[in-house]
Amino acid sequence: MGKRKESSTNMVNEKCITEGCDLTYAVCKMGGRWKLLILCKLEHGKLRFGEIKKLIPNISERMLTLQLRELEKDGLVKRTVYAEVPPRVDYELSTMSKELIPIWLQLSNWGAKHRQNQEYQISA
Amino acid sequence: MGKRKESSTNMVNEKCITEGCDLTYAVCKMGGRWKLLILCKLEHGKLRFGEIKKLIPNISERMLTLQLRELEKDGLVKRTVYAEVPPRVDYELSTMSKELIPIWLQLSNWGAKHRQNQEYQISA
DNA sequence: TTCGGTGCTAACAAATTTGTAAGTAATGGG
DNA sequence: CCCATTACTTACAAATTTGTTAGCACCGAA
Numbered sequence: 369m370g371k372r373k374e375s376s377t378n379m380v381n382e383k384c385i386t387e388g389c390d391l392t393y394a395v396c397k398m399g400g401r402w403k404l405l406i407l408c409k410l411e412h413g414k415l416r417f418g419e420i421k422k423l424i425p426n427i428s429e430r431m432l433t434l435q436l437r438e439l440e441k442d443g444l445v446k447r448t449v450y451a452e453v454p455p456r457v458d459y460e461l462s463t464m465s466k467e468l469i470p471i472w473l474q475l476s477n478w479g480a481k482h483r484q485n486q487e488y489q490i491s492a
Numbered sequence: 493m494g495k496r497k498e499s500s501t502n503m504v505n506e507k508c509i510t511e512g513c514d515l516t517y518a519v520c521k522m523g524g525r526w527k528l529l530i531l532c533k534l535e536h537g538k539l540r541f542g543e544i545k546k547l548i549p550n551i552s553e554r555m556l557t558l559q560l561r562e563l564e565k566d567g568l569v570k571r572t573v574y575a576e577v578p579p580r581v582d583y584e585l586s587t588m589s590k591e592l593i594p595i596w597l598q599l600s601n602w603g604a605k606h607r608q609n610q611e612y613q614i615s616a
Numbered sequence: 617t618t619c620g621g622t623g624c625t626a627a628c629a630a631a632t633t634t635g636t637a638a639g640t641a642a643t644g645g646g
Numbered sequence: 647c648c649c650a651t652t653a654c655t656t657a658c659a660a661a662t663t664t665g666t667t668a669g670c671a672c673c674g675a676a
Contacts, residue, residue, distance in 0.1 A: 372631080372632070373630095373631070373632090376630080376631060376632090376664095376665090377630090377631090377664080377665060377666090378630080378631055378632075378663090378664060378665070379631085379632095381525070381550055381664085381665085382525070384550060385525070385526070385529055385550075388529075389528065389529050389532065390599075390600040390601070390603035390604040390607065391528050391532060391596050391599055391600040391603060392528045392529055393603040393607055394599040394600065394602050394603030395519065395522065395523065395528060395599065397603075398519065399519065399523055400633090401505070401506070401509070401633080401634070402509070404513065404515050404516045404519060405509055405512075405513055405516055408513065408515060416652090416653090417652075417653055417654080418651095418652065418653075421653095426505055426508060426509075428634090428635060428636075429653080429654070429655095430634090430635075430636085430654090430655080430656095431634070431635075432653095432654095433653080433654060433655080434633095434634090443606070443610070449653095452643095452652095453641090453642050453643045453644075453651085453652085454641095454642075454643080454644095454650085454651040454652040454653075455641090455642080455651090455652050455653050455654080456652075456653085457652085457653060457654090464606055464609075467602060468602060470598075471595060471598050471599060471602065472515050474594075474595050474598075475514075475515055475518040475519065475595060476514040476515040476518065477514070478518050478591060478592060478595065479514035479515060479517040479518030479521075480514040482567070482588055483514065483517055485588075486567070496661080496662070497660095497661070497662090500634095500635090500660075500661060500662090501634080501635060501636090501660090501661090502633090502634060502635070502660080502661055502662070503661085503662095505634085505635085524663090525663080525664070540622090540623090541622075541623055541624080542621095542622065542623075545623095552664090552665060552666075553623080553624070553625095554624090554625085554626095554664090554665075554666085554667095555664070555665075556623095556624095557623080557624060557625080558663095558664090573623095576622095576673095577621090577622085577671090577672050577673045577674075578620085578621045578622040578623080578672070578673080578674095579621090579622050579623050579624080579671090579672075580622075580623085581622085581623065581624090
C-alpha cells in the first residue's frame with residue numbers, strides 16, 4: 369500500500385506464490401482489511417465516497433482511499449469523477465467483480481455456518 | 493501469529509468487521525500468505541510436515557508451522573501425531589474445509605481467467 | 617558416544633499493513 | 647473576503663506479519 373521493496377524475500381515469495389496458484393492470486397485481490405466489506409456495499413449499485421464511509425463507520429478516510437485505489441487498480445471497481453465543485457466521485461463494481469458475486473454468496477454461507485459451529489463448540 | 497494486542501484499534505476493527513460480515517470472516521480464515529497453497533496440496537490426501545515442505549520449496553519451517561497451527565486452530569486441517577521416533581505428524585483437510593473445495597475451484601477459474609486478461613492489457 | 621532424521625521452537629530482525637492527525641483544492645454562496 | 651462541502655493527500659506512528667538463524671528432543675544405529 370505504501371510502495372514495497374522490489375526484491376525483499378517477502379515480495380519475491382508473494383510473487384512466486386500468486387504466479388503459481390490461481391486461487392491464491394484470486395484471494396489476494398480481495399484480501400485487504402476492508403475490501404470485501406466495501407465490495408459488499410457496492411453490490412446493490414453505485415455509491416459515492418462519502419456514502420461508503422457512512423456505511424462503514426469505523427473506516428478512516430485514508431484506509432477507504434487506499435482500499436478503493438487498489439480495488440480500482442486491480443479492476444474490481446470502477447471509479448467515476450464528475451467535474452463539479454465540491455467534487456463528486458462514485459464507485460461501482462466492474463464486470464469482473466460482478467462475476468464474483470455468486471462465489472461470495474457461497475463463501476458467506478460457509479462462513480455463517482461454521483461461525484455458528486465454532487460458537488457452539490466454545491460455549492459448550 | 494505472534495500474540496496480538498487485545499485492544500489495539502487494529503484488533504478492534506478486525507473483530508467488528510469479521511463479526512459483521514460472514515464473507516470477510518470466511519476469507520480471513522484462509523488469508524495467510526501460504527495457507528491456500530498448503531490447503532491445495534492437501535486436497536489429494538494426507539501429507540507429512542516434511543512432504544508439504546518439499547512441495548512448497550520457498551516456505552521456511554517456521555512459516556509452515558505457523559500457518560499449519562492457525563489452520564488447525566480454525567478447524568481447517570486436522571493434525572495427527574504418531575508416537576514414534578523420529579517424530580511423524582500428518583495433516584489433512586477437515587470436513588469443514590472439504591466443503592470449500594468447489595468454491596476454491598470457482599475462485600481459481602476466476603483467477604486464471606482474469607490474470608490472462610490483465611497480462612493481455614499490460615503487454616498490449 | 618556420536619550421528620542422523622523429523623518436526624518443531626525461540627530470539628531476533630525486516631517488511632508491510634494499518635491507524636492518527638492534520639492538511640489541501642476548488643468554487644459558489646453570503 | 648470567508649466559509650462550507652467533498653474527496654482526497656501527507657507525514658508520521660503503531661501494530662502485525664513475515665523471514666533468518668540457531669537450536670532442541672528423541673531414540674536407534676554405527
